[in-house]
Amino acid sequence: MQRLSGLDSLFVSLESPTNLFQVGAITVLDPATAPPGSPPPHEALRQVIESRLHLLSPFRRRLVEVPAGLDHPRWVEDRRPDLSRHVRRGALPSPGGESELTTFAADVLSRPLDRTRPLWEIHVVEGLEGNLVAGVAKLHHSAIDGIAGTEVTGLLMDLTPEVARVEPPSEEEKTLEEPPSPMSLLIGSVPSAWRRSLPTVKTLAHLVTASGRIRRRNRELDTLTPPAPFQCPRTSLSSKLGTRRIVGLAQVDRDDVEKVRSATGATVNDIVLALTGAALREHLDDACELPAEPLSAFVPISVRGESDTLDTGVNRLSGMLVSLATSVSDPIVRLLAVSESARSAKDQDRMLGPDVFSSLADLAVPALLGPGGRLSRAVGLTTRRPPFSVVVSGFPGPRFPLYCAGAELVAYHPFGPIIDGSALNVTAMSYRDRIGFGLLADGEALTNVDVLARRIPEAMRELTKAIDSDRRRARRRSAKKGEQSSTRITS
Numbered sequence: 001m002q003r004l005s006g007l008d009s010l011f012v013s014l015e016s017p018t019n020l021f022q023v024g025a026i027t028v029l030d031p032a033t034a035p036p037g038s039p040p041p042h043e044a045l046r047q048v049i050e051s052r053l054h055l056l057s058p059f060r061r062r063l064v065e066v067p068a069g070l071d072h073p074r075w076v077e078d079r080r081p082d083l084s085r086h087v088r089r090g091a092l093p094s095p096g097g098e099s100e101l102t103t104f105a106a107d108v109l110s111r112p113l114d115r116t117r118p119l120w121e122i123h124v125v126e127g128l129e130g131n132l133v134a135g136v137a138k139l140h141h142s143a144i145d146g147i148a149g150t151e152v153t154g155l156l157m158d159l160t161p162e163v164a165r166v167e168p169p170s171e172e173e174k175t176l177e178e179p180p181s182p183m184s185l186l187i188g189s190v191p192s193a194w195r196r197s198l199p200t201v202k203t204l205a206h207l208v209t210a211s212g213r214i215r216r217r218n219r220e221l222d223t224l225t226p227p228a229p230f231q232c233p234r235t236s237l238s239s240k241l242g243t244r245r246i247v248g249l250a251q252v253d254r255d256d257v258e259k260v261r262s263a264t265g266a267t268v269n270d271i272v273l274a275l276t277g278a279a280l281r282e283h284l285d286d287a288c289e290l291p292a293e294p295l296s297a298f299v300p301i302s303v304r305g306e307s308d309t310l311d312t313g314v315n316r317l318s319g320m321l322v323s324l325a326t327s328v329s330d331p332i333v334r335l336l337a338v339s340e341s342a343r344s345a346k347d348q349d350r351m352l353g354p355d356v357f358s359s360l361a362d363l364a365v366p367a368l369l370g371p372g373g374r375l376s377r378a379v380g381l382t383t384r385r386p387p388f389s390v391v392v393s394g395f396p397g398p399r400f401p402l403y404c405a406g407a408e409l410v411a412y413h414p415f416g417p418i419i420d421g422s423a424l425n426v427t428a429m430s431y432r433d434r435i436g437f438g439l440l441a442d443g444e445a446l447t448n449v450d451v452l453a454r455r456i457p458e459a460m461r462e463l464t465k466a467i468d469s470d471r472r473r474a475r476r477r478s479a480k481k482g483e484q485s486s487t488r489i490t491s
Contacts, residue, residue, distance in 0.1 A: 001180060002061075002075045004142060006362030007317060009072035011141040012063065013369035016377065018241040020112055023149060024138035024415040026105050026249065026438065027404070031133050033161045034406030041133045042089040042124035044163075044405035048156060049122075050083060054169035055155050058143040059086070062118050066185045069366030076179050081118050090136070092127035101128060102247040102450070105136045109415065109440060110245040119143050133407060141417060145317060146395050146427070147302045149414065157402040157409065226345035227321045230385045233291035235284060236445055237423045238386040240377070244443030248453030249413050251434045252460040263467045264332065266339040271463075272394045272435070273297055273342065274335040276426045277324030278459035280390070283452045284326070295324045295389035298422070299342070320345035321388055331463045332470065382421030391416055394428040394435075401432060413438035424449075 004012070011021035031041050038044055053059060061075040092100040104125055113119045119140035128134050144152060158164045257271050266274070277295065284290040301318040322345050325337035376382060393416060402409040409431070415438040416425040423445035428437045437456055441449045 001064075001077075004072045004075065006072065006364065008142040009366065010361045010364065010369065012065075012073055013069070013364075013366040014373040015112070016373065017112065018243055019373075019377070019417075019419050020109075021141040021417045022109065022113065022138050023141050023144060023146070023417065024105070024109055024136070024438075024440075025149070025153075026101065026247075026411075026413040026415075027135040027137070027409060028128070028411040029133045029135065029404055029407035030131075030410050031407040032131065033403065033408040035161060038406050041126065041405065041407060042087060044407075045122065045124055045135070046083050046087045048163060048405045049087060051168075052155055052166055053079070053081075055166065056152060058139060058148070058152060059118055059120055061143060062179075063115050063142070064179055064185070065366070067182045068186075069368075069370055070186065071365055072362075073366070074180060074185065078118055085114075085117060086121055088121065088123045090123045090125040092125060092134075094127070096127040096129045098249060099450070101125065101134055102249060104134075106245045106247040106443075108136050109138055109247065110243060113138070113140055132410065135404070145302065146300065146393055146414070146416070150395055150397065150429070153402075153412075157404050159400070159402070161403050161406045161408070163406060226341055226348060227294075227296035227323050227388070229321060229387045232296040232386055232389045233293045234386060235289055235291060235295070235389065236287070237389055238383055238421050239423055239442065239445040240380060240383050240420050241418060241423060241442045242444050245418075246441050246443045246446065246449045247415070248437075248439035248441070248449035250437040250439070250453040250456040251411065252437075252457050254430060254433050254435055256460055256464050257435060260335070260463055260467055263471070264335060264339070266335055267342070268396075268430075268435075269299070269394045270335065270339040270342050272426075272428045272437075273299070273322055273324060273392055274331075274338045274463070275456050275459045276390065276392050277326050277334060277338060278331060278462065279452055279455035280324065281326040282455050282459075290326065292327060294327045297322050297324050297390050297392040298388040299345075300391070300393045300416075320348070322392075324389070331459070331466045335463065377420055380420075382419065386421035388422055390422055391418070391425045392427075395430075397429045397431040399430075399432055412436050415440045418442060424452075 015021050029041070031038075034041075034044065039047065049056070049059065060077055060079055060081065062078040062081075063073050064076050065073045090104060092104060104123075108121070108123055113121065120143065121138055123136040125134040125136055139149070139152075252275070257268055260266065260271055261268060276297065280295060281290060299320050299322050301320060303318050320342070323338065323341040325334040325341070328334040328337055395414070397412065411434065412429055412431045413436040414427040414429045416427045418425045418440055423442040425440045426437060427440075428435050430436075437453065439449050439453050441452075446452065
């Protein structure tokens with residue numbers, strides 16, 4: 001049995017029928033690479049998961065909540081989950097294109113997970129054009145974060161079409177764990193509350209001190225201050241969520257991103273943010289609701305250390321607010337503004353320290369968070385004054401091909417959750433020579449997320465075109481100076 005960390009518990013306590021704290025992914029696979037005689041894709045995946053289940057702790061854990069929410073819930077081992085309820089078979093209507101796939105994925109991501117079972121599902125979807133197969137996965141955010149998600153993906157994948165054999169579980173790992181009784185959970189919550197109090201007091205004192213240092217630093221260095229929470233302009237994305245989700249997919253070439261990175265000094269994440277800002281700028285401008293003030297993005301930051309594993313707590317996160325510079329029309333100037341805002345936000349995050357979020361979340365037990373979340377949604381606290389405009393995150397992936405149950409991984413698109421006041425999440429992950437974007441949005445707040453998704457590669461083309469134009473102008477200026485210098489020498 002394992003107690004959830006404060007951040008893990010936060011995603012459980014604040015969940016509602018409309019605010020689902022789930023992460024997910026669409027994987028596109030080519031089963032033609034599987035060895036001859038391989039079982040059908042859904043059965044092949046089930047066999048891989050079954051053989052590696054002892055390595056996949058998020059797939060085995062079941063949630064047990066403490067009575068009255070007096071302490072954070074516990075994970076208990078369910079070492080023999082019914083995989084037929086977690087690995088499901090689906091099919092797309094003809095022609096099985098991107099539109100049909102995103103509709104299927106949106107339906108999956110619109111429904112909450114069953115809390116009486118381990119909190120994950122993988123749908124193996126057949127009928128995709130080109131004889132491809134898709135995997136639509138969703139897991140609860142309390143059980144996995146972005147970095148842990150890449151670890152789980154790695155455990156399910158192989159480096160060749162041959163499915164690698166793994167060592168079977170030991171006899172000790174096969175032993176079933178008895179779930180705790182309600183009384184034992186109540187008794188255990190008392191010392192747990194005492195252990196949390198002193199570190200939290202220290203964290204609050206550190207937060208006050210660090211905030212003062214940040215304000216003094218910004219005044220002295222005249223640094224671009226990152227956006228403040230609850231200060232972003234309201235748009236159609238600042239709405240209260242419904243229960244329907246919609247999904248958009250996009251890809252950009254990794255070489256194009258590298259060209260922009262080397263020309264500007266921006267990071268890959270800066271470019272992901274700038275592309276998101278450019279797409280939103282065009283989208284809101286077309287809808288005649290582009291605000292004069294720039295939109296802001298909440299960017300999760302993993303603070304997972306080398307010793308942290310899937311068994312030592314899931315969400316090791318900090319975060320920062322970054323301007324998307326949507327008020328800037330020039331693509332290069334916009335990227336540089338985003339990059340400077342992100343750099344300043346990272347400096348502030350380092351001054352605050354990596355454990356501020358987790359320490360504060362540890363104090364907020366479900367008995368407080370549950371009613372607080374319901375009250376916030378009832379009065380529309382985050383929709384009247386949204387804390388930020390959109391959530392944007394990115395993760396690095398491998399440059400080499402991966403295989404799942406013998407099928408080659410062709411494309412990968414990750415997804416993160418949305419909340420009231422921020423009805424869009426944009427998540428990106430690199431794989432081989434592409435970066436795949438997954439857009440998840442509320443179906444009422446953003447009815448045409450597919451159009452928004454198409455604007456991301458368009459923004460990439462606009463940015464690379466601007467970089468090429470700048471380089472040509474620089475070469476012409478250099479050549480002109482050389483001619484003038486030659487003329488002076490001759491004279």
